[in-house]
Amino acid sequence: MKETLLLTKHMRENPEDSHSLKSYEKNGGYESVKKVLKSGTPEEVLQEIKDSNIRGRGGAGFPTGVKWGFLAEDEERYLVINGDESEPGTFKDRILLERDPHQLIEGMIITCFAANISKAFIYIRGEYAKPARRVQSAIEEAYEKGYLGKNIFGSSMNLDIVVHLGAGAYICGEETALLNSLEGRRGEPRLKPPFFPAVKGLYNKPTLVNNVETISSVPWIMSNSGKDYSSLGVEGSTGTRIFSLSGHINNPGNYEIEMGSSFGEFVDTLGKGVKNKAIKAYIPGGASAPWLRGDQLDVKMTIDDVANEGSMLGSGAVVMMDEDTNLVLAAKSLVSFFAHESCGQCTPCREGTTWLENILERVASGRGRLSDIDLLLDVCDNISPGLTWPPKMTTICPLGPSATASIVSLMKDFRSEVEVLLPKKVVIG
Amino acid sequence: MSWETERLEKAKQIIEMYPQKRSALGPLLYLAQDKDGYISNESIVEISGLIGITEVQVQSVASFYSMYKQEPTGKFLLSVCKSISCEISNSSDVINSVKNFTGLSNNETDDENFFTYESVECIGACGGAPAIQVNYETVEGLTPDKAVDLCKWLKEEEPEIVVADELQDKFGGVKSFDWAIADNNGATSPVPGFQTYDTSKEKK
């Protein structure tokens, strides 16, 4: 199995200075946007994106062309790049920001051209200081060259980009929470309806919110074609994706591959296998995704195949857990994460995730009760009725239900690991 | 006690960047923390005046985000990751070694105001687990011993600027990905080193 380098080609080939404008341009950077601004129309760009069938890389996998098509008419519209990347296991946007910021900027200019937008923001999580610096420097370079600002590339188009740092809140990755955060508010997700960003987004104006990887794909699509892009990968999961591989793996890292091969192949070839051990379980798509078992490594890495197994490809974060892993502690780590990151608006998420964390803590430290398995599952059920995936929700956003995924996985496939920690049933004869 | 002219000038510049004043709230909070080490009530009053919302509204936002510190923070903020990939790569050992060395428990600052220790959720360094951040500069592929070496070095050198590349060379191990490009920029306080907020400096 080999990588297919579209987004990471330039950075791979120019490791010393792929972040600089000089290097980017030397390797064909900003050609796409020049072409589009010179001879393209917004409609054509939209059509290419639709043809590419690219689906959002932020986790939800929504078709990007369709999303752009929803953007409501208004004099004032915004583009917001979601660089909050905080889903445990995920570090793919980090490399794009850090090592190829101009590719993102070029993607943004084309996107803003297509959507008639003149003000854009890149929201980067606060912990990504270094990636943010690189993006900021790149933006300054672009302004100097006249690639940003007024009449860019000599056209009639104006575009300003502001980099905005988050401040330690995973929930701000959720697009409406992100918009609140960008408005200087608490990062609480908004109600949909009525706050669909494409209609009522930033400052209540129509707003496109797209992931870093999604928009970084735009220059390639425009310098080739939507059709070329859609010929890569498989139907429903076209193009390449950058997967972040971590956990008990010999060669962790970011790998850009076409979707369609199996997790097993991915782990064995690019990941160079797991150190002399078998895999007990793995997370196929970030901390929110239900686990798959070690005997499910032949599942194909496509959005639909993973969904058919009751999980999701999500943010493209693959975490391998070998047979020595204490899955109760693993689940506890995941649940603690969601409890810590709950914004606190919804009763079930605010109260339920912390309760789950407390129960798991008790169980893991040998203070569990016999009834705790039922209790854990029932509390999960009150956050995510039916415990199905994709989840039903009693909450505003999917964060709460995400907290149940690991517990449900644990109880479904690895219940004995919990049971040994609980007191034995005493039969009085 | 209100902000000095220099900081006010910076604040005004930042406010200018946004279509609506309130959007500058996050950056202004960083500006506050950069100088004071935390979000003081005086700064809250100042910011409230600058963007025209009430003090408690500023506080409400500030206290929502974990990177805005509500109590004075040391010169070096040590944030050890405990999320899933680090957790299963024995981050708890790193946590213990840092705690032992500094004598601090979670979210504590030492008497000299030198170290603040915290265990944090995923910092996007999962491929290089376990990982730590010093003033939001990342070090990947840490071992418990290297973590102690790192702390000792900070104690001895007291660097004015913390640079990820330098720390990674000295104390790091396996990385999430090849960092490639050489970088001399870093943080000068327990807030992210980012040039727009003037919290990033280049180490010569």
Added chain:
Amino acid sequence: MNEKVTFTVDGKQLEGKQGQLLIEACEDSGIHIPRFCWHKRLDPVGMCRMCLVEIDTPRGKALVPSCTTQVSEELIVETESDTVKKAQEGVLEFLLINHPLDCPICDKAGECPLQDQTMAYGPGESRFIEEKRHFEKPIPVSDIVLLDRERCILCARCTRFSDEISGDPLIEFIQRGNKTQVNTFPDEPFKSYFSGNTVQICPVGALTATSYRFKARPWDLKKVSSTCNCCSLGCSVELNVSQNKMLRILGEDNEFTNQGWLSDKGRYNFEYLHSENRLLNIHSRENEDYQTINISDAIEKIKDKIKDLDNPEIKFIVGANSTNEEYFAINKFANSLNRNEFLSKDKSNVYFADDHIHNGYFSEEYTNATFEDLDNSDAIVVWAEDIKDNLPVLFLRIKKAVKNGVKLVVFGHTNTALESLADLYLGAEIVSNNFELKTSLSNIQELKNIIDSKKVTTIIGKSTPLQKKDSLDTLINHLQKVSDLKIFNCFSKANTFGAIQHIDQIKGLNEFCTEYENSNKNIVFTIGANPVNSSFFGSKIKDILEDTDYVISLDIFKNETTELADLILPTTAFGEKEGTITNMEMRVMKQNKILPDPGSTLSEWEYLIMIAQSLGKDINYDSVNELNSELASQFTKTEALPTFDNLNKPSNLFGILNQKEINLNIKDIDQDSPSLLMVKRLYGDSSTQINSPSISMLGSERFIELSEFTLDKYGIESNVATLTQGSSSIFVNIKLNNLLPDNLVLAPINRRGFEKLDSTKDFDLKETKNMKDLSVN
């Protein structure tokens, strides 16, 4: 928006309005969906998740909050499915795990939605064995409100109210996730004129009021609906009484007036009813001292006095707190004295004790506005005394209208609280310190843009008693000419409109003073009025009353005016009498009696009828009902007469809009430029407030407001100063208000220590540097 849609709930076909929220549409059809965070008057947030229902979607059934889901054609909803029930049980369990369950000592117990819904929808037992969240027990967030964060269920009602409705967001969520709590900023209390509303809408006992804490159990309360008399807005209220004591006043949701809200003054200004300072006996001055006498002796005395003085001249000064029935009786009584033996026919002898009143705009060429018009107009134009301080709930209505897109124009200098809401604030460049218009209105382009050919509602009244009516006429004439205009005559005190409706021809205190020169100084009745303390003419009136043969005061407290009386008749107060009042829309509403008459008090009308009868007048009313049905018959619209019977009908609980001819005869005060702009603040030294302990201190701060320019002129750098006028000087706090024009200094009128100030006289202002300066007086 008003299109009808049909949808299905639990198998039943229901009708609702397009865009209406499901929870509301269900409520209208008698289906109650449990909720905590949703409140009809607040924007929905869908946070508590108690109102979840199942709806059919293309991807199967989904749980959605009914408080954020709009009804639409063919929507299929289940409110009682197993999934819904399980979810509700789950939410309640979640809410209870961190709730202290201290119901036995909680004010809210017995009327607590959390308690009630737990009974109805909750789990039988708790499976929570972890430690609960802990917070410091009740902390005061203001002078009148306490916060218990352990009881709070984070519904965001208080935070939304203060942000959306009252516009003073001083209480907010702090921290996030499981640590979230509500709080105020240290040193910045929840100082709002409307804080009590948060106590009322808090669905648990997290916010409590100092005045009610531990005083009662809800099931012991006797309740009656009534109408507040703190200002002329006429907020609908519910009076709560236990053991013949008023314990609490709640806002009722009257769609047309207060929409559920009250100002803190309206809500907490009731403790005076049971004050030991209440006048409970008839006092008659014998030589220097007062003696208590009984009612028949009192009536005898009055009768003798009138006989002795032989055809005396009798004048009445009336206040704003009487009911329509009482004004009607006063009018009858005054007229009977007039027409028959004592006075010539054309002379009116009733004077109203509020210097802000003027002739107004009542004739047929003007259209009277209703509060609803505020929402339905394109623009609101305000030129009047401070709305937020004098008609606080009207301020909320204006704010709401502005939030929904209505434009606001404000003429200076008294409504500075409205400036931040205003699209156009016309201050010093347009309005002189003397409250005259400096420019022709047709020259102001921005004004043109907002009002020309638009639907405009104006709230117009004298900003200060010294303002000339001409200036108002200019504005009204202009508005009449260029826009489609409706008018609120802004007379802010309680039942002013009742007084002017039911007294044939009312005059002002200006007229009282001038007419007195040519009269016989025989008998003056003051009825619920304290002009000596609250009028521009206070000192003149004091001299007059001292000079009068016989002064009879009807009142509930001793005050600066009753002190001058020869006979004091104690009267019943709010909650102790039945009657109607008319608000500034000309809406007649019912006030109800729930407390017994204290001591030997009687209603004002009862005294007057007794006196009339003792004089052999043919005025016979046995009950307030009789007065009511007679006065009601004089209204113009015959189909909706404001009789008690009609007003008690469920369909008229919001009051009856009706009109009567109004005939005022009031002249401007002959005085130029005020040097001190004396304005009335919400809190002050009214005898009701100083006798209501919970709020008595709220009006105690002595301050003045002035612009930076004026501050510089007096060379003041600190925030305290000494204001000197003649021989009196007061120590005042300085508040900067840059909306005030140069050289105009604003001071509260109804404030202890400020009564000596004369707005027409010069004053001096000096910075107070050390404590020695403070002792001057």
